[in-house]
Amino acid sequence: MGTTDRPRRITMTPAARRVLEAAGRLFYERGIHAVGVDLIAAEAGVTKKTLYDRFGSKEQIVVEYLADRDERWRAFLAQHLDAARPTPTARVTAVFDASRAWSAQYSSKGCSMVNAHAEISDPAHPAYPIITGQKQWMLDLFTDLARDIDPDGAGRLGRTLMLLHEGALVAHGLNSFPDPIGHAREQAQAVLAAAEDSAARR
Structure with missing residues (x-):
């Protein structure tokens, strides 16, 4: 997500934080369109x-709900990557x-970004760049990790890993079968x- 694509953010006061916590819980559990400001205010x-x-x-x-989820996910993932053995496969x-x-x-109903995209498909919506930006960031991450395994095929390998990952998130949200991830x-x-093996034979 480029700088020009970033939506406006607000400074969080204690009251705003209570609103965000209530909205985040309600949006994730019930859907964004199904939750109105009256309910959010009452819950907060x-x-x-x-x-x-x-x-x-x-x-x-x-915007704040999705940006907050995105920031928390990236920090959570960074901890796992920092703790992983420094081999390319272990990092993937x-x-x-x-x-x-x-x-x-945090995500019993599946990926919050995938769920939000089902309701927000208009690129003009201020939250849209957060949704697409996170998925682009994940693709870039997989591609970067793949480059240490197969530099020539990093793009293709990164896309394959992304498809496995995103498909697993959707299957988890749908409860399609046990432990899809x-x-x-x-x-x-x-x-x-x-x-x-393929890279070694070249």
Whole structure:
């Protein structure tokens, strides 16, 4: 996400933080369109006037909700990458391990960005760059990690890892079958092993 694409953010006061916490819980559990500002204000224990004074609009609350989720996810993932063994394969699988842990703790209904995109498909919406920006960041991360395994095929390998990862997040949200992220991790390991063999033979 380029600097010019970044939406406006607000400074968080204690009241704004209570609104954001309430909105985040409600948006994730019920859907963005299904939750109105009256309910958010009531859950946060503030008046509608306070809510609008702090955020200005529901759209801005959505921006803050998704940006907050994105920032927390990136920090969570960074901890897993820092703790991983410094081998290329271990760093890739650490991404899947982080997603598995995050999903168990924070994302029982699936990826918040995927869920939000189902409701926000208009590129003009101020939250849209956050959704697409996170997914582009994840693709760039997988591609960078893949470059240490197969420099010539990093783009293709990065896209394959991204597809495994995103498909697992969707399957988790739908509860399609047990432990989809763990299954995707195993498939990623097989893909990485094949890529390493292919790169070694060149």
